[in-house]
Amino acid sequence: MTTSEVLLPTTRRALLHRIATAQADGRTPSLVAAVRRDGRIAWSGARSCVEGHEPDGDTQFRIGSLTKTFTAVLVMRLRDEGLLDLDDPLEKYLPGTGVGEVTVFQLLGHSGGLAAETPAPWWERTPGKVRPGLADVLGEEPLIHPSGHGHHYSNPGYTLLGSLVERLRGGSWDEVLRQEILEPLGMHRTTPQAEEPHAGGWAVHPWADVLLPEPVEDLGLMASAGQLWSTTTDLLRFAAFLAQGDDRILSESSVAEMRAPAAPVEAGDWASTYGLGLQCVRRGDRTLLGHTGSLPGFLATLWFSIEDDVAAVVLTNATSGPLVGAVAADLVQIVAEAEPRIPEPWRPLPEVDEELLALTGPWYWGTHVYGLRLLADRGLELQPLRGAGRAARFRARPDGTWAGLNGYYAGETLRVVRGEDGSVDHLDLGSFAFTRKPYGGSESIPGGVDEGGWRGLAI
Template sequence: MPAELLPSTAAKLLHRIAVGQAHGRCPSLLGAVARDGDLVWCAGRGRVGSDTGTEPGPDTQYRIGSLTKTFTAVLIVRLRDEGALDLGDPVSRYLPDLPLGPVTIAQLLSHTAGLPSETPPPWWERVDGVCRPRLADVLDAASVPGPAGRAFHYSNPAFALLGAIAAGSRGVPWFEAVRTEILEPAGMVRTTPMPEPPHALGWAVHPWADVLLPEPTPDTGHMAPAGQLWSTAADLARFASVLLGDVPTILSAESAAEMREPCSPATDGTWQVAWGLGVQLRHCGERLLFGHGGSMPGFVSSFWVEADERLAGIVLANATAGPDVSTIAADLVEIVATEEPRLPDPWMPLTAHDPELLALTGPWYWGATPVAVTLGADRELRVTGLGVRARESRFRPEADGTWRGLEGYYRGETLRVIRNSDGSVGHVDIGSFVLTRQPYAPADRVPGGVDPAGWC
């Protein structure tokens, strides 16, 4: 069972959602925090129904809107991992009847496909999906923001197309694939395409008076993969584990990490908001959060995960507009991470080691730059700088005796150990960069050779 939060931490969390519900003029607002996939705190303010409604709890369904897109993205990444498709494939290979040109699956996932934000009229979020009987009806050929691959432009129809690709590849409707491949294995029994009691009612709050108007909650048809789902705080806590790669039968840790790497609009460390493969990324101070928000008429939601702390902040509300749920969810993560930071895993020595691997550890030199090679669990090697700025990465062992870079500049690059004629280690090659035991030693195989005069 997960440990309970300290009363002082819980009080700060409750105050944050109480302020958010009151200032946001929201009929109800539910906040929750999960750690390692388990709810460690959950509380609601307001009422989920009419004046006689009840306070929301961890099992109360809310419509989660565009958070649905992340479920669709997981389906696509699973298909890629199985070899059923490649993210670089053109969408036309799977949806040949749509005039999409060279648009790729990866561009749909990262909102760089140059597709419009919305469907042609009528407003898809408020009308039944039967008004668009064909998949092609979700696209407006006259509204194209720009060529594919050039810039970020958020697109709801893009995820309708991704849902159709997943459904076509599986041979079942989109939600059936979500249910059997994500929800059931994760134990998410309260995530559904239409509301099931107990659930919140969706409301619009009058901007100038404290009165409410019911909002429609239609089945959006082909647009369902972009925003149809209803879910609960308890289920979303389990989904956080999926996105952290803690449920490898659904999503491997490596693929989960790939989904949260920035694709657009930036890939360096200066950005504040970016997009990965179906997830949004946001820097909040020194913390990097990933997740998604959602809005549909009558509902707003936000779901942020912090990988290092294994924390998820969840906020669900039943108002069309008002509460800043994204900021509230980020604040819930920050409160717990600050008040009760995660304890590091205890250090344990390796139970067995290969003497040849041990011989690789210690100081090396890339030219005149000193680096350290260290050996970790599962035969992973790590290259780090020694007192200077250097290119760093972790390297995973491969079956052929090489190592594959997992992060940073060397991500995807191959590390090879090059041996001398007597079998001893000569140097290390990382994508043609050579590490030697001495800086530019004449006896080492340094590309381009070493000046015979040596150091002077």
């Protein structure tokens, strides 16, 4: 099936209209975009100021800070192999940087308190040899905020992470990237240097329709923060990996960890946050994950929605032009709303444990009523049946308890407490007693239950 047959004609026209408007209104020399759904590229489109020279899914553009997500994956691999702990201070592996006790976790989530940029000159428009060592990248005062107290985006922070990868792997950042991510995912058109066919980077005059070529620099030590060139086809492969994991690179649980918010947000800024190398934004009721990127002459964005199983990439070759982050978000929204994801058929569990089945149904925390459902692989789900409450899913542990997976009870333990006769007395969830009846049983309820029991109010 060709990409033109995957989506409805009205959806394809809406997607084309969105990128055509972006290229025209944003005054960019060219723009290429693509959408992935149901495990394949569902649509691609491009616009160009030169007729017959539209870029395609094999045309490289510089992707700027989208590079950071690749660096974060390399660091997570080191963690999963036991070569570091995310809570370790960077100084443990790179002594003498001057960043003190800033942890690997804080660098990944931009909460280390480091400066946003390097000392002058502007690193994106100067060769990397201007900054031959980490001291040149960090400057005399690398920390401008208390570490761990909030989110402050830092390009030098990801330079440190790239150097960390090199130290622990014993090879160059770009070679480790090629071996551990790009080759396994088949991303052969993602490279540290441009390879034909590729777009040229341009600046568009703000007050006249004229162009100026932008320089292309090798960023040296800053490469791990923004060096890469890539294509829409390769980046959609990367999006699929970030959505579901790949055991050759990172497990599903590890990429899920990257997607979780990792840094405190600023007051009032609840629409966006940052995970571990991934931006997280809210668009209406939809959560989008991915990253934006820019370097002189180029803008890039990758967004994907787990719930909708839709990913979109937008690449363009202008220093300032269309707001590609908004364009990519619109492409996801167009597909998700015009052609909603069709759920898999409901199917019964392959087998059932009668003891677990007996645990299902209503449970009471005090007078709050909850329902407990049995899921696949002996998992459980607790949902309030009336009013607001703390819903959670739980994964079965080998010791007969369950671990909370989300929400208030993430990481908390759910266990079955039995009486002397072996029958179930109550559920203990992080010290809260859930009973079959409201305040059902004085022994399981801290503080006991009034001996007079439930009563009416005589007037």
